[in-house]
Every structure is written in structure tokens, then in C-alpha cells.
Amino acid sequence: MGAEVAFDGFDFTPGAQVPLTGSAGQTAATFALASAAYRDSxxxxxxxxxxxxxxxxxxxxRIKxxxxxxxxxxxGAVAARMLGAGRAPLIQSFGTEPQVVVEHCLAATNIRRERDNWLSAVMVLCGLLFLPGLLVWLMVFQIRTQIAKRADKRGSALGTTLLFAVGALAVLFLVRMPFTGFWAWYARAAVVLPVVGWLWAKQICERTAKDLRERWDGLLSGGGIGAKIPEAVPGSPGETAAEQLxxxxxxxxxxxxSNSVFYxxxxxxxxxxxxxGSWQLAEDLVAQDPKKEIHxxxxxxxxxxxHDQLRMLERGPLxxxxxxAPSIKHWIVTPIGEKATAVSRPGGTDVDAYTVKTHAVQDICNKQQFGSGDRHYLGVQWTLWDGQLIITMMITVTVLHQTLRIEVTGHALxxxxxxxxTKPEAPTKEVAKTVKFWETRKVSLPLVTADEVVRLAARAPLTWYPPLxxxxxxxxxxxEPFGLRHAWADQPWRHRFMADDALRAATPVLRVVHSAAIKVLEExxxxxxxxxxxxxxxSTAVQDPSPRKADVYDA
Incomplete structure (x- = not known):
């Protein structure tokens, strides 16, 4: 399906600025996804x-x-995909707050951009002005990186040997300078100043790496620092970039x-x-009194x-x-292909700010029950385990000829x-003890390696133009189709209690649905x-439900 511009006709009046999502019970999954923006793996x-x-x-x-x-x-990828101009529609991220994740992505980019500004200045002062020496050192590190890609220890040792050999040649070049006058001093500076710039850049990178890791750890510990994106708050009517963000x-x-989803x-x-899981009740509509017609x-x-009876699920005699309290919502479900790479949300006068209006929902429920087109489902959804488990029971009612069918299906994310x-771990290395050489001990390593400093310094001047x-x-x-939550979600069945929660929800929902439906039929x-x-x-069959791939038909 072709993707439409999903935000055509969106209302940006002050009423649309009110946050629509709550934060209760959704922080674990949200912060876990947001922490990826601060990682250095x-x-x-x-x-x-x-x-x-x-x-x-x-x-x-092209260049490693x-x-x-x-x-x-x-x-970079998440911010561009979720905020880009003319972006394709997104899949809802149930159990998370995607805006929080995007804000952390922007905040992490800002931190790195500040670091890159300093590194760019270092590259100009200690690199660009002494370009021949910089190119030689970058070539050495690029060769070393290619050699280090080898899986065995021999490749790593060979790369280290290469670096020491070039260093020795540099010292020899300084001692036995083939030039005199200005070019002699320039050649010395071209050899030395890139190394001085590397030491300066290492301090900058270490400071930023420590800040990023603290935020990474803080998010997963539950007390993370909030994302600061001052560029999202316009200071004056002329700040078009801030207003667009x-x-x-x-x-x-x-x-x-949005109440529009895709199957x-x-x-x-x-x-x-x-x-x-799927449970279907289908029987013929027969009048109680043969002399009277069904109302x-x-x-x-x-x-x-x-819908009214499901609102009472949180109440019980004990x-x-x-x-x-569950979230109960009327959904408009659009079918798409299994291998579809884009979705297209419903549009027109029946849609307001991505939400299908109530009268259109009723029409779809009553009329679109066979053949092509969208379908209506009533969903009851629980967000559990701090946003890590999403249980959704979907109910649809169809009437074809004289048969009324009530279908209840279970979905779990x-x-x-x-x-x-995973939280950040300080880099360490095992070395042999000085006296008891048969024993080992762990020593702390710098957060940023020598190769990482070179990589960051080389990338810094280009970060202002991400496409290049x-x-x-x-x-x-x-x-694609992209949504933050379902893209990296595991099945809940390997977690004992999560699986129990998903299976236990089926029986009471099924009984409430049947009870409410039979009451309407009797009336x-x-x-x-x-x-x-x-x-x-x-009701007997659902006593012992078991998860299965209900959407895979062995035909």
C-alpha cells in the first residue's frame, strides 16, 4: 500500500498541544527504548x-x-523517521510513550553535537592546518582498523605493532629532518600537533562518554535525567525550525x-x-415466540x-x-499484506486528527462485515509489568443472513x-598479577579507546550534514511499517508470570462478552x-487455554 502524508489537516491549535498519553505504568519499556540513544556499543x-x-x-x-x-x-534514525517532514504513518507504540523516546534521541544528539563542535575546532587547529600529517595518521588508523577486524589475536597484535612502527618512524623523522627553514618547522608541527590534538580530543570524548553513560544507567535505574530539547520551544514567532519541531x-x-490499526x-x-487464541460463538437468530418476529x-x-459490561471488569465480589482498569476502545482494523512495508491511514471527513469519528465507526460496525474494506473491533487492553506486557482482547460481532457470530481473539505483546x-559496564581487562603470575586481576580501562577518539574526531566535521x-x-x-514498541518486542510465553497473565485474561472477558450479548438478544x-x-x-474450553499461532492457517 502506498503511504499517505499522515498529518494532512491536523489541527495545531492550543488544544492539540495537551499531552494525550499518561505515564503511569509505562516507564520501564519507554526508558529501555530511550536508553538506546545513549549507548556506545x-x-x-x-x-x-x-x-x-x-x-x-x-x-x-564506504569508510569503516x-x-x-x-x-x-x-x-538519528528514530528521530528522522518519527519527526521527518512528510514521514510515512507510524504504528502505535502501546505500553510506551514514543514522544519521550524521541525526546531522548534529540537530547542525545544535542550532547553529541556539542562534543562534535569542540572536536571540529580541534580538527581545524591541530589537523586541517597541518593536513599532510593528519592524512598520514588517519591512513595509519584506517589500516589498523582493517587489520583489527581479523578474529584472531594475531590481527590485534599486528595492528598495535604497526602503530608503534609508525610512531618510531615519526620520531626518526623529527630527529633527521630532511628539510630546513620554514618547511622543517611545518613538517615537525604536522607530525606532532595531530598527536596533541588527539590527546585534547580524548579528554573531550571521555567527558561526553561519561555523561552519556550516566544517562543510560539513570534511565534503566528508574531515576534518569529528563531529556532537554530547548529547540522544541519557540522563543519568538519567527523561529520556524522550533515551531516545526x-x-x-x-x-x-x-x-x-489513533483508533486505526493494521492487521x-x-x-x-x-x-x-x-x-x-480465538473463540467463536455462532448460532442462528430464532424468535422466542414463533408467532412474533425478532425486534x-x-x-x-x-x-x-x-462495551458497557467490560467497564465492570475491574470490579469483583471479592x-x-x-x-x-483496562483501556476499552473501538478500533478500525485495516488489512495489509504480510510483507507490506508501508501503511496508509483512513482519511477524509470521517477522520479527525488520526481518529475515525464515532458515526463512521458505527457504520463500519453495522455494514462492513463481508468482503473488502475495514472492519470494526472492540478492544479491551491492559498495560502490565510497567509497560513490558500488552494484553489485548478483540471482540467483533457480525450478522450474515440469520447467523450472529461473536468472535473474541487474544493478542499479546x-x-x-x-x-x-542491559546497563552500562565499565570496560575492564584481565592481567596477570605481578608476583602471583598464575593469578589474574581486573584493571579498569578508559571509557574511550584510541581508535574511538580518532573515529569521533574524523566524524565530527561531517555531523552537520547527516546524509553525507x-x-x-x-x-x-x-x-517497516515502523513502530517503536512492536519492532523489538519478544514473545511473552518464555516469561512464566507474563504468560499466566495473558492466559488468565481470556476467561473473564469471554464470559462478560457472552453474557452481555445474550442479554441484548433476550431483550x-x-x-x-x-x-x-x-x-x-x-466457557469450558477456555478453562485451559494454550497459546498458539492462530493466524497461521495450515491449509
Missing amino acids: PMEEILKADNEWHQSTVKAG LFAPNLGEAFA RQSLARLSAEQQ AGPKGVLGMGTRW PFRSWDVIRSI NTGGFP GPVNPLFT LNWIGGSLGLP NGVDTEKFGNRSAFL
Whole structure:
């Protein structure tokens, strides 16, 4: 499907600026994803977080020396994808606050940009003015990087030997200078000043690395420093860039509240997870009194009764805790292909700020039950485990000829991949003890290695034009259709208690749905005996539900 510009007609009046998402119970998954913006591990590690249905891609650059790390690639890719002008529609990130993640990506980029400004000044003073020496040293480090790519220890030792050999030649060159006069002094400066600049750059990089790691650790510890993005607050009417950023963030929050979702075949409902269970009640509509006709009713009447009863799920006869308050919402589900790389949200006069209006929802519920087109589902959703588990039960009611069918399906989205929940570890190295040489001890290493300083200094002048930097060094490709939460979510079935929570939610929801539906049927003169028998059978079957791939049909 072709992607539309999702924000056409969006209202940016002051009312649209009010934050629409709550923060209660959603911090763990949000902060875990946000922490990726501050990480300094290799970019390729993001591939370990991919799940069965959504895969990221790492686009290799032309020069390895300019390759980004995970934090740089993640922050840039996420911010560009979620805030870019004319961006494609996004998938909702249930259980997280995508605006918070994007704000941390912007904040991390600002921290790195401040560092790069200093490094650029160092490159000009100690590198550009002495370009021949800088090019020689960069060539040496590039060769060393290529040699170090070898998996064995011999490659690393060879790279270190190369660096020492070039250093010895540099000292010899300073002692036995072949030039005299001005060029002799310039040649000496061209050899020495790039090394001085490297030492200066190392201090700058160490300071920034410490700041980024503190924020990374703070987010995962629950007490992280808030993201500061002053460029999102316009100081005057003429600040168009700030106003555009503010509108993009408001647009992101509004799209998060959209009642339009997409069903991608075996992938399930994007953002809600795969369908793990399905229970269907289908019987003929027969009048209680053969002499009277059934009082006319529509699917929406049944759905509205179910909606009212589901609001009572948090109440029970015993004071045992029970269900927390769920989110109950009418969803418009659009079918897309399993391999679709883009989605297109409904548009027109029936849509207001990404939300399908109530009268259009009723029409879809009553009329679009067979053939092409969007479908209506009533969803009851719980956000549990601090945002790490999303349980969604979807209910749809259809009437074809004389048969009324009530279908309840279970969807579950598990925790974010453990890659995002790992805290930073100080780099260490095991060395032999001086006296007891048969024993080893750990020694602390600098946060930033020599190669990392060279990489950051080389990238710094190009960070002001990301497209060129991405072409030279490489970039991260996000899985499409993109949504922060479902892109890197694991299945909940490997976690015992999460699996229990998902399975336990099915029985009470199913019984409430059937009870509310049968009540409407009785009120409208329908013989509910067969419906009651079928409901009792399903109520017995759901006593011991087991997760399965309900969207994979073995035909």
C-alpha cells in the first residue's frame, strides 16, 4: 500500500498541544527504548534485538573509520523517521510513550553535537592546518582498523605493532629532518600537533562518554535525567525550525491516540502482537415466540452492551486485587499484506486528527462485515509489568443472513528485547598479577579507546550534514511499517508470570462478552437457548487455554 502524508489537516491549535498519553505504568519499556540513544556499543548489536517478524538492517558505509555506533545510529534514525517532514504513518507504540523516546534521541544528539563542535575546532587547529600529517595518521588508523577486524589475536597484535612502527618512524623523522627553514618547522608541527590534538580530543570524548553513560544507567535505574530539547520551544514567532519541531512532536502524540490499526496476516495486529487464541460463538437468530418476529437490532447494539459490561471488569465480589482498569476502545482494523512495508491511514471527513469519528465507526460496525474494506473491533487492553506486557482482547460481532457470530481473539505483546535493558559496564581487562603470575586481576580501562577518539574526531566535521555522513560511514535501517514498541518486542510465553497473565485474561472477558450479548438478544425477542449452550461449551474450553499461532492457517 502506498503511504499517505499522515498529518494532512491536523489541527495545531492550543488544544492539540495537551499531552494525550499518561505515564503511569509505562516507564520501564519507554526508558529501555530511550536508553538506546545513549549507548556506545557497535551498531550491529541492534540486529540481536530483532524478532521473528521485524528485522532491522545495517547499511554499510564506504569508510569503516566513519561508521556510527549504536547510540548515534539509533538516535538519528528514530528521530528522522518519527519527526521527518512528510514521514510515512507510524504504528502505535502501546505500553510506551514514543514522544519521550524521541525526546531522548534529540537530547542525545544535542550532547553529541556539542562534543562534535569542540572536536571540529580541534580538527581545524591541530589537523586541517597541518593536513599532510593528519592524512598520514588517519591512513595509519584506517589500516589498523582493517587489520583489527581479523578474529584472531594475531590481527590485534599486528595492528598495535604497526602503530608503534609508525610512531618510531615519526620520531626518526623529527630527529633527521630532511628539510630546513620554514618547511622543517611545518613538517615537525604536522607530525606532532595531530598527536596533541588527539590527546585534547580524548579528554573531550571521555567527558561526553561519561555523561552519556550516566544517562543510560539513570534511565534503566528508574531515576534518569529528563531529556532537554530547548529547540522544541519557540522563543519568538519567527523561529520556524522550533515551531516545526513542536508541531512534529504534537503530531506524534496525536497519532499515538489513533483508533486505526493494521492487521498484517501472521504478524497479527501491528503494535498489539500476534493472535494467540480465538473463540467463536455462532448460532442462528430464532424468535422466542414463533408467532412474533425478532425486534430489529444491529451489531452496534450488541457491541455497545458489551462495551458497557467490560467497564465492570475491574470490579469483583471479592477483595483480591483482580484486574486493573483496562483501556476499552473501538478500533478500525485495516488489512495489509504480510510483507507490506508501508501503511496508509483512513482519511477524509470521517477522520479527525488520526481518529475515525464515532458515526463512521458505527457504520463500519453495522455494514462492513463481508468482503473488502475495514472492519470494526472492540478492544479491551491492559498495560502490565510497567509497560513490558500488552494484553489485548478483540471482540467483533457480525450478522450474515440469520447467523450472529461473536468472535473474541487474544493478542499479546511481550517485553522489549533484553538488549535494551542491559546497563552500562565499565570496560575492564584481565592481567596477570605481578608476583602471583598464575593469578589474574581486573584493571579498569578508559571509557574511550584510541581508535574511538580518532573515529569521533574524523566524524565530527561531517555531523552537520547527516546524509553525507550516512553515505560515508553507514546507517541503521528501521523495520517497516515502523513502530517503536512492536519492532523489538519478544514473545511473552518464555516469561512464566507474563504468560499466566495473558492466559488468565481470556476467561473473564469471554464470559462478560457472552453474557452481555445474550442479554441484548433476550431483550429483542431472540431464542437464546442455543447461544447459552454454545457459550457454556466455550466457557469450558477456555478453562485451559494454550497459546498458539492462530493466524497461521495450515491449509
